[in-house]
Amino acid sequence: MLNHIYNTALVTGATSGIGKAIVLALAGQGIQVFALGRNLDLLQEFDGIENVKAIQSDVRDYNQLKELFLSHEIDIVVNNAGVLTTRSEFQNINHSDIDAMLDINLKAPLHLTREALPAMIERGKGHVFFIGSSAGLTPHPNSTVYGASKAGISLFCDALRYDLVGHGIRVTEIVPGRVQTNLYHTAIEQNKVRSELYDEYESIMPEDIAELILTALRLPQAVDVSRFEVFPTSQVVGGSKIVKKQS
């Protein structure tokens, strides 16, 4: 079981993929989880699941989330919500895509963490997670803005650890390569996502990322995993090459 000094968690992007798997994994460990997402129909799938309370919100609306931190002690924050709205060369990208990726992937986690930290510092405990990406550590074609948003998260995590050192708060970035989720649904034609990315390749599954979160949480308080970099076994570190499944 988990270190019981943590009782509550907030997970963003809870309606799909990695976020949903993290919600279920934490709730399964007896943590009271606030599962934040935009899609009401998908949030309703949490109805009746023990220890999960769904909150309909956009991560960009941090004023609404401010209330949550004032009214509840949140021990764990998982900044997971993210978008890859398009894969295109930078010279062709729309301004609205630039804004969406920077606002959701980079600015929102910073604002949310800013709201979470004062109470964590007061209590002398807390664990803040960020889901980064291999695209933030190594350049990938057609990924300038997504990559910049995730590179920003990566450096932010390291710098944040300076500001928090001595306060008893852990900061962990998880940097995955290819995970089988809905992330690409707007960037690649919907009916091609499976065949192009997943059918012939082994991917990390969302539950594997959730397991890393539990692993970091289970470690003694004196131990902080600053970064997990994780790839499918068939993908190279950095992510630029992946080989097909052997038949």
Ligand SMILES: NC(=O)c1ccc[n+]([C@@H]2O[C@H](COP(=O)([O-])OP(=O)(O)OC[C@H]3O[C@@H](n4cnc5c(N)ncnc54)[C@H](OP(=O)(O)O)[C@@H]3O)[C@@H](O)[C@H]2O)c1
């Ligand atoms: N899949 C991969 O290969 C991979 C690799 C490296 C890193 N990641 C990162 O992993 C994280 C999770 O993505 P995923 O792969 O699980 O993709 P996903 O299945 O598309 O899940 C993304 C989640 O974020 C939510 N979200 C997006 N914008 C939001 C907003 N403004 N407010 C609240 N929720 C919002 C989505 O909900 P809506 O339906 O409302 O948009 C969805 O629940 C992302 O940060 C992504 O960048 C993924």
